[in-house]
Amino acid sequence: MTHLDELVSAANSLDETPPPEAGARMWGNVAAKVAANVAGGAAVGVAVATAGANSASAATAATSSFGLTLAKVGAAVALTAGIGVGVAAVTAEPEPAPVESVASVGSHSNPPTRRGKTVKRTAAPEETAAEPEAEPEPEEVLEVLDEAVDDEVDEPAPKPKARPRKRPQRAAEPASVLADESALLGKAKVAVSAGRNKDALAAIRDHASKFPGGELAEVRRALEVKVLCNLGRTAEARKAADRFLLRHRRSALAGQVRSSCAYDSDASE
Amino acid sequence: MAELTLQSVYEANWRFVWRCVRKMGIPDARIEDVVQDVFIVVNRQLAAFEGRSSIQTWLYGIAFRVAQEDHRRREREERPALAPAEAPARPDAYAERAQAARLLHELLAELPEEQRIVFVLAELEGQSPKDVADATGVGINTVYSRLRRAREHLGRATERLRVRSQREGRTRMAAG
Numbered sequence: 465m466t467h468l469d470e471l472v473s474a475a476n477s478l479d480e481t482p483p484p485e486a487g488a489r490m491w492g493n494v495a496a497k498v499a500a501n502v503a504g505g506a507a508v509g510v511a512v513a514t515a516g517a518n519s520a521s522a523a524t525a526a527t528s529s530f531g532l533t534l535a536k537v538g539a540a541v542a543l544t545a546g547i548g549v550g551v552a553a554v555t556a557e558p559e560p561a562p563v564e565s566v567a568s569v570g571s572h573s574n575p576p577t578r579r580g581k582t583v584k585r586t587a588a589p590e591e592t593a594a595e596p597e598a599e600p601e602p603e604e605v606l607e608v609l610d611e612a613v614d615d616e617v618d619e620p621a622p623k624p625k626a627r628p629r630k631r632p633q634r635a636a637e638p639a640s641v642l643a644d645e646s647a648l649l650g651k652a653k654v655a656v657s658a659g660r661n662k663d664a665l666a667a668i669r670d671h672a673s674k675f676p677g678g679e680l681a682e683v684r685r686a687l688e689v690k691v692l693c694n695l696g697r698t699a700e701a702r703k704a705a706d707r708f709l710l711r712h713r714r715s716a717l718a719g720q721v722r723s724s725c726a727y728d729s730d731a732s733e
Numbered sequence: 734m735a736e737l738t739l740q741s742v743y744e745a746n747w748r749f750v751w752r753c754v755r756k757m758g759i760p761d762a763r764i765e766d767v768v769q770d771v772f773i774v775v776n777r778q779l780a781a782f783e784g785r786s787s788i789q790t791w792l793y794g795i796a797f798r799v800a801q802e803d804h805r806r807r808e809r810e811e812r813p814a815l816a817p818a819e820a821p822a823r824p825d826a827y828a829e830r831a832q833a834a835r836l837l838h839e840l841l842a843e844l845p846e847e848q849r850i851v852f853v854l855a856e857l858e859g860q861s862p863k864d865v866a867d868a869t870g871v872g873i874n875t876v877y878s879r880l881r882r883a884r885e886h887l888g889r890a891t892e893r894l895r896v897r898s899q900r901e902g903r904t905r906m907a908a909g
Contacts, residue, residue, distance in 0.1 A: 467891040468884065471840075472856050474833030475756045482751040490765050491743055494772045498739070 492642050492679050645671065645680045652687055661694045682708075686717040693725035701726040739776045742788065747772070749789060750796050756857050757800040758835025760807075767803050771796045787868040790850050797849070801842060804835070840890045844883055851876055852883035 652667035668688050675681065685708040692701035705726035712718060747768065754767045774795050782791055841849050847869070854865045855876070862880075866873045 466888060467895050468888050471833045471837040471891060474830040475758070475837050475857060476859075477830050478755050478834055480755070482748055486751065486765060487747050490747060490769050490772075491740075493765075493769050494739075494743065494776075497769065497773055498776050 488642055489679065641675070642679050645675050645678045648674070649680055649684055649687065652684075652691070656687070656691060656694070661691050664691045665695065682712050682715055682717065685712070686715070686721055689721050689724050689726055698725050698728070737779060737782065737788075739772065739779060742775055742779065742792075743772055746788065746792055750792055752858075753793055753796045753853070754800055756834055756853075757797065757804075757838040758831055758833075759800055759803060760831065763803060763807070767796075767799055770799045770803075774799060786870050789854075790868050790870075793850055793853060794846065797841075800838065804838070836894070837887075840887055840894075843890060844886055847871075848879045848883040848886070851879040852887070855880055 648667055648671045652664040652671070655661070655664035655667060665688070668684055668691060671678070671680070671684050672688075675684075678684070685704065688704045689701050689708060692698070692704055701724065705721050705724060708715075708721050709718060715721075750768050750771050751764065754764055754771070759767050771792070775792065778795070782788070841852065844852065850869060851865055854860045854868055855862065860868070862873055862876045865880075866876045869876070871879075
């Protein structure tokens, strides 16, 4: 056996199948990063071009059940982006592109019937462009979240129908856990935007007890800071912010947490 | 070709990319990050994918570059250079295999791209020459000749490395 053969066989002996939950986990992160790039304004042009092309072809997309659950991952992405965009939108130039692409990313996996609302909203992007500072969270993002929440209400148990045709052995659970997580946080987000901060906090706590180390825990922790600030509970907000920064110092949401009420000078007492 | 979306590409290929990345010697703790980065690039470049090669060939090319970048970054952060003689003092079998995979990946980087993909699909992915020909869009004879050249090149490279690490080993023993 040559040395080369040894190397090849060593590399091949590493061949194992990936953990089944890795698929959904990584997809959640990829989708979040794609949305975050868009929200942060980095590579907006490219992302929009790509997302645009994708969503055009997605209109005819077959709706696999994986797609269904991923539609909700899309909502989770919008959620992540929504919080990030809140900060970005204030400083960034008021161009409609970020919103459009967030919506497109979210709608990739939506069946045509569900896309109606999103598409309609993106058809009039000037709404946000006109007043980027008035509303820290773009309405379109909230629309996507509304849909996600509606979906959850309409279809409390999507899993049975959600068996993929071609890959019956695929683990559907992780994706649907993510969907549940995003629905719960979506509820919190909608409540925040409606000024129902206590309801939002309840949903956040609910998420924390059901998914303590969930995929969207980072989003939850950031949202918690914001809600506690809204409620004027600065001491708790401070603790929540410390918890967040301890775990997610490099998060895209860290800036938002740092500039929250939690670290206002008079909150340190 | 069916319409390509990031999601459809991901769904159909994440396992393939995961395996490739693993065989490129990326440590366990980094595999998922690297795979994710691959699909971030895929998202950026999807519109430009022309279908001249199979999607797997294209994905492999992206994965290769992302993994290389990751290797380099870790090298900068962790230690100055990769040398086979720097194996850990108590090498367990897994770490040894991962190191071998990493070394192979370094050597593959020396190959021309068209030889590299043929070698990887045939030797590491275990695809038949016919499948490799389909995936790369060349004739089967070309597959055989590229594979042969790749093996010759890699054989020389590994031999060179082996000699060098032996010599270094001797030098070290003499010095110690």
